[in-house]
Amino acid sequence: MKKFFFTIFVSGITIASFAQTKKPVAKKPLAASKPATTTAVLKSSLDSVSYAFGSSIGASLKTTGLSTMNYDVLLKGLKDAFAGGKVALTQQQAQECINEAITKASAVKNKAEAEANKIKFAPMIKEGQTFLDENKKRAGVQTTASGLQYEVLIPGNGVKPSSASDSVLVHYKGTLLNGQQFDSSYDRGEPISFPLNRVIPGWTEGVQLMPAGSKYKFFIPYNLAYGERGAGADIPPYSTLIFEIELLKVNGK
Structure with missing residues (x-):
């Protein structure tokens, strides 16, 4: 699993943030007639x-995808670390908590974004599937x-790549289904190796x-x-996507 290091930099000073393991305590909603005061009094x-510093830490935490914190415990951890007192978690334990929380939050966020995109781009998904269903006929x-x-498009009689680890030299052109070109080595005037x-x-x-010397059209x-x-x-x-690919050479491993 990718390791996340969560460190906040503000005005050249580094603050290490510590995760907490307790669940946030649910708060009763305030009555409509008594709105909460959100502006801090700075005397x-x-x-x-x-x-x-607090707002900067909060903004940085929010970018990780985390939606809430036990703010009392967060403040306790900040006080303990800042005052040099005894902390409840070792640095390694704190980092493990942070990694786990960010990984879970990112997974939830990515899943939600994917579902939203799938709905948003449903017509494009359908268009692609319809095209492929007809094209294969x-x-x-x-x-x-x-x-x-x-x-x-053009058969070749050269060698084929022996595995996915082989490097090849190709010319290519890529387009969307509507014909819009998004990339072309031909336009750049030189093939590409990868x-x-x-x-x-x-x-x-x-x-x-593909054998070397051939040109294929791919519908991906x-x-x-x-x-x-x-x-x-x-x-x-x-x-x-639609690609026209011309395999010029198989470079080997």
């Missing part, structure tokens, strides 16, 4: 700097077990089918391309 420069189009579709295990799954699988479902996140401003989430 001195010490009040101001204290509040500044065309003469010359072949479909692999993963759902990758390809068409041989290991097959460092590209999207559709390329990793597809280029291994979103799950074998850039998935639910897309890529940059040019490739939206859940995009089915």
